[in-house]
Amino acid sequence: MAPILRVEGVSKRFGGLVAVDNVSFEVNEGEVFALIGPNGAGKTTLFNCVTGFYTPTLGTVTFQGRDITGFPPHRTAKAGIARTFQNIRLFDYMTAVDNVRLGHHVRMRSRLWDSLFKTPFERREEREITEHSMELLDLVGLKRHADSYARNLAYGQQRRLEIARALATDPKLLLLDEPAAGFTPQEKVELMQLVQVILARGITVFLIEHDMRVVMQASKRIVVLDHGEKIAEGTPAEVRANQRVIEAYLGKSA
Numbered sequence: 001m002a003p004i005l006r007v008e009g010v011s012k013r014f015g016g017l018v019a020v021d022n023v024s025f026e027v028n029e030g031e032v033f034a035l036i037g038p039n040g041a042g043k044t045t046l047f048n049c050v051t052g053f054y055t056p057t058l059g060t061v062t063f064q065g066r067d068i069t070g071f072p073p074h075r076t077a078k079a080g081i082a083r084t085f086q087n088i089r090l091f092d093y094m095t096a097v098d099n100v101r102l103g104h105h106v107r108m109r110s111r112l113w114d115s116l117f118k119t120p121f122e123r124r125e126e127r128e129i130t131e132h133s134m135e136l137l138d139l140v141g142l143k144r145h146a147d148s149y150a151r152n153l154a155y156g157q158q159r160r161l162e163i164a165r166a167l168a169t170d171p172k173l174l175l176l177d178e179p180a181a182g183f184t185p186q187e188k189v190e191l192m193q194l195v196q197v198i199l200a201r202g203i204t205v206f207l208i209e210h211d212m213r214v215v216m217q218a219s220k221r222i223v224v225l226d227h228g229e230k231i232a233e234g235t236p237a238e239v240r241a242n243q244r245v246i247e248a249y250l251g252k253s254a
Contacts, residue, residue, distance in 0.1 A: 004029040004173055004204050005050070005081075010059035011043050019045040021228040023149050027173070032195060034215045038248055044086055045083075046085070046225070047175055052076040052084050060108045061120045064172065077106045081173025082160045082171035084125060086208075092151035096142055096161050099150050100133040136164040140194060153208035156187045163194070167203075176207040180214050193216050216240065224248065 003026035012020040020042045023048060027033040035043050048054040049200065050061055061067045070209075076082040082103075090099055109125065114195040123185055137143045140160040145153060150161060177238060180188050188211065195205055195218055211216050224232040224239060226248040232239050239245055 002029055002065055003027060003204065006060075006062040007046070008060045008062070010046065010049055010056045010061065012042075012049055012054055013057045018238065019228050020056075020225075022226075023223075023225065023230045024059075025223045025233060027204060027206050030198065030199065030203050030223075031220040032200075032218050034219035034222045035206070035208050035225065036210070036212075036215055036222060037178050040227075041225040041248075042228040043050065043225055044177060045228075047083065047177055047208060051081055051151045051175060071120065077169050077171075080170075080172035082166035082169045082173070083168055083175035084159075084177055084179060084231055086181070088155075088158050088162055090150040090158055090162060090165075091097065092249055093149055095147050096137060096150060096164075097127065097130065097133050097146040099161055101129055102170050103165040104129045105133065106169050133164075133168060136167050137161075140164045141169070141190070150210065150222065156184070159183070160194070160218075163198075165200070171203060173204045173206060176205065176209075178210060180209055180211045190215055224243065 005027040007026070010020055010023050011018065035046065037043055045054065047174050049056045050073065052071045053055065055070040060067055062068065063079055063081060066079065068076060071079065091102070134143060134146060137146050140163055142157060142161055142164065143153060145157065151160060151226060161174070163179065178189055183191060192214060198205060207219070219236060222236060222239045223230060224242070224245050230243045231248060233243045234242070
């Protein structure tokens with residue numbers, strides 16, 4: 001299976017601090033790929049390098065055969081990569097449906113002229129965007145909350161709303177940063193079911209997650225970081241049995 005994302009020798013330094021150190025791996029199209037590691041291992045920093053929030057100090061990021069190293073976030077989104085965040089970033093005083101509608105703007109074809117004069121093309125596109133937003137809310141189980149302010153949704157619902165907004169950009173690769181954080185056991189089961197639905201829509205999933213049950217059940221392959229370095233890569237069974245991974249999580253005495 002061809003890689004949809006290739007990370008080659010990526011490093012990110014902040015002054016004298018090396019947050020990510022010469023990390024390489026490939027994410028294959030149509031799989032769930034997980035990035036794990038102890039707190040402070042550099043996982044979110046690596047996500048930020050892939051999605052354009054940071055420019056790597058060294059190395060390259062290739063998406064669908066195209067070098068996107070250093071692309072700003074809006075160009076990365078337009079290329080086909082969407083993400084959620086470790087700390088939820090929604091527009092609190094906008095409704096759920098309007099939060100999702102915002103995700104469509106990277107794909108909108110209406111021009112300034114269309115918006116100013118409310119041309120038939122602009123009105124039709126806005127109608128299609130609203131319909132698709134409602135479809136995505138239904139997908140994540142939030143359709144009946146479409147007119148609720150994002151701030152009034154429960155925590156788990158806000159997490160799912162952020163996924164719906166990311167899906168609105170029509171991505172080929174979806175990056176989920178700790179999507180199960182704060183979830184109940186039932187919500188985690190529902191999340192894994194949602195991930196399978198997303199895969200069925202032809203979207204590859206790349207996730208950071210601390211819940212090992214979610215990682216081991218949902219992912220096909222895993223990369224492990226520790227202090228910014230890649231210490232293991234393989235199937236869930238291979239990673240679970242890796243001595244360096246056990247030491248990173250539990251200490252050398254384990």
